[in-house]
Amino acid sequence: MAMAGERKPLAVALAVALLLGLCRGDVVQFIFGDSLSDVGNNNYLTKSLARAALPWYGIDFGRGMPNGRFCNGRTVADIVGDKMGLPRPPAFLDPSLDADTIFKSGINYASGGGGILNETSSLFIQRFSLYKQIELFQGTQAFMREKIGAAAADKFFGEGYYVVAMGANDFINNYLLPVYSDSWTYNGDTFVKYMVTTLESQLRLLHALGARRLTFFGLGPMGCIPLQRYLTSSGGCQESTNKLARSFNDQAGALLGRLSSSLPNATFRFGEAYDYFQDIIDRPYMYGFNNSRAPCCTLGRIRPTLTCTPLSTLCKDRSKYVFWDEYHPTDRANELIALETLRKLNITVVSNGTSS
Numbered sequence: 001m002a003m004a005g006e007r008k009p010l011a012v013a014l015a016v017a018l019l020l021g022l023c024r025g026d027v028v029q030f031i032f033g034d035s036l037s038d039v040g041n042n043n044y045l046t047k048s049l050a051r052a053a054l055p056w057y058g059i060d061f062g063r064g065m066p067n068g069r070f071c072n073g074r075t076v077a078d079i080v081g082d083k084m085g086l087p088r089p090p091a092f093l094d095p096s097l098d099a100d101t102i103f104k105s106g107i108n109y110a111s112g113g114g115g116i117l118n119e120t121s122s123l124f125i126q127r128f129s130l131y132k133q134i135e136l137f138q139g140t141q142a143f144m145r146e147k148i149g150a151a152a153a154d155k156f157f158g159e160g161y162y163v164v165a166m167g168a169n170d171f172i173n174n175y176l177l178p179v180y181s182d183s184w185t186y187n188g189d190t191f192v193k194y195m196v197t198t199l200e201s202q203l204r205l206l207h208a209l210g211a212r213r214l215t216f217f218g219l220g221p222m223g224c225i226p227l228q229r230y231l232t233s234s235g236g237c238q239e240s241t242n243k244l245a246r247s248f249n250d251q252a253g254a255l256l257g258r259l260s261s262s263l264p265n266a267t268f269r270f271g272e273a274y275d276y277f278q279d280i281i282d283r284p285y286m287y288g289f290n291n292s293r294a295p296c297c298t299l300g301r302i303r304p305t306l307t308c309t310p311l312s313t314l315c316k317d318r319s320k321y322v323f324w325d326e327y328h329p330t331d332r333a334n335e336l337i338a339l340e341t342l343r344k345l346n347i348t349v350v351s352n353g354t355s356s
Contacts, residue, residue: 027160029161029162030107030157030160031163032137033166034110036076036077036328038075038114039067039068039110040069040093041110043068045111045126046126048125049123050113050121050124051068052070052112054066054308054310057071057072058072058073059072059318060318060331061331061356071329072297073356074334076338076341077110078334080341082351083339083342083350084347084349086161088105089108090107092136099143099147103156109128111127111133112124114128114129114132114133115166115169115173115174116130116167116199117129117195119182120169121173123179130199130202134202134205157210158212164203164206164214164215164216167195171245171248172228182194188247192248196248196251203216204263212267214266214267214268216256216268216271217341218248218249218252218274220273220337221242221245221277222242223238223241224237224281224292226293226304226323226325237281271344273340273341273344276336277340280322289321292321294323296323296325297324298313299312299313303326304326307325318331319331
């Protein structure tokens with residue numbers, strides 16, 4: 001009984017603070033995604049083969065130590081949120097996470113290797129699929145209702161800004177690998193349809209859970225990541241892979257439009273910078289880069305190396321490389337992609353953000 005009595009004043013205080021914050025226009029983010037948005041969840045999944053827990057990840061972020069981001073610096077989600085003046089949400093598995101942190105900063109559920117489909121990236125052993133991330137979000141909702149009451153919690157989640165950025169792993173670490181049954185069960189068209197149908201169910205579920213403002217980030221030219229280039233005899237982009245990305249973007253964009261117009265009080269938007277990113281890759285010098293083909297972090301001539309490791313060597317100038325490792329862009333490339341995405345969404349930049 002004493003513990004229940006102690007919780008009541010805390011719940012009242014949190015609810016009042018929350019409501020005052022929302023009246024001032026303070027909004028937090030809930031981010032669902034893969035390694036392009038992960039800020040540390042996989043580092044707590046000790047059996048996962050997709051972790052950014054070793055140098056040289058994070059070398060240009062904060063103190064320069066690994067922090068769970070699969071990059072030398074910031075993710076696109078970091079930069080988009082910074083430019084919108086929103087706080088950076090911590091990783092769901094961060095042991096310091098509490099109710100106060102959640103309503104001040106939100107939560108990032110993104111997980112390296114995560115996919116729209118549950119079967120994606122099973123070879124990584126541990127990762128959170130989108131359905132799993134939504135399940136964790138439901139747990140967060142129950143936790144916050146207990147802490148601040150149902151009415152205040154429902155208002156809090158209804159005012160939040162939701163980001164979903166997924167899909168690349170469903171191709172790279174599922175459909176395009178013959179060890180996965182999806183690679184022989186579907187062709188390109190039917191697999192994309194399977195993905196988009198699954199995504200629709202997931203976005204409808206998020207809406208039912210209170211999401212009203214949601215942006216889904218589409219795919220970039222996946223066939224041009226260093227790993228895909230390495231697998232070609234010419235070293236060029238895999239056009240068949242890029243075609244899958246464009247097909248998914250077209251159908252996902254149409255889906256977001258339908259949901260936004262049909263779901264009650266929903267503002268669901270589709271954000272992408274495919275053509276812009278492709279132009280960076282095709283004409284890197286026009287954007288201040290001198291290499292868009294190879295990763296900055298490598299083991300010399302030993303390729304492909306699936307992650308950056310302490311044994312890896314780094315390029316001389318990280319700001320001149322488009323890609324950090326075999327899969328992920330550099331901080332500098334992420335910044336350009338984020339700014340273009342905001343421009344296409346017609347979102348006003350209210351903050352210059354932070355460099356780390």
